[in-house]
Amino acid sequence: MSIRIRRVYEPPEPQDGVRLLVDRLWPRGVSKDAARVDEWPKALTPSTELRRWYHAGEGSYEEFARRYEAELAVPEAAELLEHVRELAGKGPVTLVTAAKTPDESHAxxxxxxLG
Incomplete structure (x- = not known):
């Protein structure tokens, strides 16, 4: 299973495989053609409230991750997680995000x- 994370501002590469946009909002300054996103599963993205809480600096990344995992436990998100696992079982999947620090983000x- 191959899951990788890339910024949406980086040009797509052939080894990206299926590209999933994992942000709730479309990234600024990127056209849909340039992003080359295959799917946009919004139910896998953090809620607006959680996103605002984290970006306001009100909590740690660890607390954000814990709250986000709780959001992903709801049935709709759990089904999408399984869908992405199935995609990754067939080939590479790239989680695409506009986050400035993808290693400390919801991605x-x-x-x-997923791993």
Missing amino acids: AVLARL
Whole structure:
């Protein structure tokens, strides 16, 4: 199973495989053609409230990750997680995000849960 994380601002590469946008909002300054996103599973993204809480600096990354994992336990998100696992079983999957530090973002939490 191959799951990787890349910033949406980086040009797509052939080894990306299936590209999933894992942000709730479309990234600024990137056209849909340039992003080359195959799927946009919004139910896998952090809620607006959690995203705002984290970006306001009100909590640690560890607390954010714990709260985000709780959000991913709901049935709709759990089904999408299974879908992504199935995709990754067939070939590479790239989680695409606009996060400035992908290793400390929701994309890293998703990659860990999927791996």
